[in-house]
Amino acid sequence: MTKKQENIINAALQLFAQEGYTATSTNKVAKLAGVSEGLIFRHFTNKEGLLKAIIEEGERKVLTLFETIFKETEPKKIIQKTITLPFLIPNEELEFWKLQFKLKWELNHNNSNKLKPLQEKLIHSFKTLNYQNPELEAAYVLTFLEGLSTAIIKGTLTNRTEFQDFLIYKYQL
Amino acid sequence: MTKKQENIINAALQLFAQEGYTATSTNKVAKLAGVSEGLIFRHFTNKEGLLKAIIEEGERKVLTLFETIFKETEPKKIIQKTITLPFLIPNEELEFWKLQFKLKWELNHNNSNKLKPLQEKLIHSFKTLNYQNPELEAAYVLTFLEGLSTAIIKGTLTNRTEFQDFLIYKYQL
DNA sequence: TTCTATAGTGAGTAATCACTTACAAATTTA
DNA sequence: TAAATTTGTAAGTGATTACTCACTATAGAA
Structure with missing residues (x-):
């Protein structure tokens, strides 16, 4: 390059x-x-090729972010780490993530499959913790994750650290 | 017209x-x-004027959706109704809401002020219920609401009714 | 040094963009 | 009915679009 x-x-x-x-x-x-x-x-080659290059180069960042969760085995910690995931996004990567979320709406490519391994890890965690509806609990966490990511990336979350502490407290289960 | x-x-x-x-x-x-x-x-007049006309015509839909909550006085019900709000979006309005969420990313107009009255209603509700952090609880609900709206509007929520029941059960407080 | 492949340029291209204008048809007002 | 206003059209406008092409600069291998 x-x-x-x-x-x-x-x-x-x-x-x-x-x-x-x-x-x-x-x-x-x-x-x-x-x-x-x-x-x-x-x-x-063309404009779309440029976009692809950017996305592909950034795919690694997704894996890097998820890594912390995937090597975790304790169910409670898995859920906690998932919920506070967006806080781990480094400032210099904010622009990349903004682009990712923008593209999710601008183009119609849904990368729901990208969250699949995380979803299964969550389901398994809730199962281990004997929750009644592991699938729905996992869906709930992922839905919240979507909202939290949006808030952080758009910068609409005013009291970051306060909210993070609140979440950690709330999800100590 | x-x-x-x-x-x-x-x-x-x-x-x-x-x-x-x-x-x-x-x-x-x-x-x-x-x-x-x-x-x-x-x-x-111009392309932007056409967009404005669409948005302005649809502003009423926002108020109509929120109406159910604003005339509610019981704190618990307010929270419950907020959390299940996206399920009330009629099918024929889905396209309009998709546009609203698309524009939130495509243009950089943040309509965080549009949620302000709902936010204050939530804070007051949590206060009445003697929660330790009413502001953060309200922020939590609104963050989840963002994620849920996204899922419903994009159609990525597979088990709609099941998830709705799950939420109602979870938020009976 | 010469050959070859890659990196890089700048001036083009047709198509499409938002928008205008001159004019006609339809509708409302007097 | 006649005048005035509004609704509608077709054929433009210059600017911008993604992309191409003929060409040069550079660098490493033979």
């Missing part, structure tokens, strides 16, 4: 996250990256 | 919700509505 190739991806990530995918022209991306527009198509 | 004017709004609502606002051209809207493209600008 050359320096200019990286510039293109970073510029595209920034613009796609700020303005949206369709609203961002390849011309704008090239200008922000400091390269000729043609270079984008040399490296990424 | 003439018949053609209605056709334009309906076509725009459908396309904006499906493809997104920026990705939908006024040409496409006109074709689906069965009118000349110029008529859109005669009635709505």
Whole structure:
């Protein structure tokens, strides 16, 4: 990966996250990256290819975030760590996650399968803890996770640390 | 409001919700509505005006949905009704709500103020029920509400009625 | 050094974009 | 009925879109 190739991806990530995918022209991306527009198509074939490169490069971040949970075996901790997951997003990755959530609505690609392993881990946890409806409890946690992620990524959560403490207290089960 | 004017709004609502606002051209809207493209600008000045008309026309739907909660006085019921609110969205309004959530990401207009009265009603409810942290409890409910709305509007919630019963059971406090 | 492959450019391309204008048809008002 | 206003259309407008093409610069291998 050359320096200019990286510039293109970073510029595209920034613009796609700020303005949206369709609203961002390849011309704008090239200008922000400091390269000729043609270079984008040399490296990424077309605009969609550029988007794919960004998403694929970021897939690792999803796995990195989930890793902490997957190596955990204690049921209670699994649930706790899931619920506070969005707080672990580092500031420099916020833009990437904003793009991910934007794309979930802009394009119609539902990555519900991406949460599948987490869902099963949760179901198993609730089963171990003898909950009556493990599947529904897992669905509940994931639904809340969606809302919490949205709040954090959009920055609408005013009292971050307070809310995090509140959640930890609430989910010590 | 003439018949053609209605056709334009309906076509725009459908396309904006499906493809997104920026990705939908006024040409496409006109074709689906069965009118000349110029008529859109005669009635709505510009593309943004068309979007405004759709949103303004739908603002009433928000109030109608919230009405059930605002006339409720019993704290427990207020919380219960809030949590099951997204289930009350009629099928024919799903497209409108999809557009609302899409726009929340596509444009950067945060309508957090729209939830303000609901938030205050919730805080007051938790206060009356002597909860330790009424503000955080309200924030928790609203965060979950965001996730649940997303799931219902995107249609990713598989077991609707089951999940609804589960929530009612969980939130009988 | 020369050959080859890749990186990079800048000026194009047709198509599409939101929007305008000149004009006609329909409807309302006087 | 005649005048005035509103509704509607078709054919444009310049700007912008994603993308192409002919070309040059660079760097590593033979």
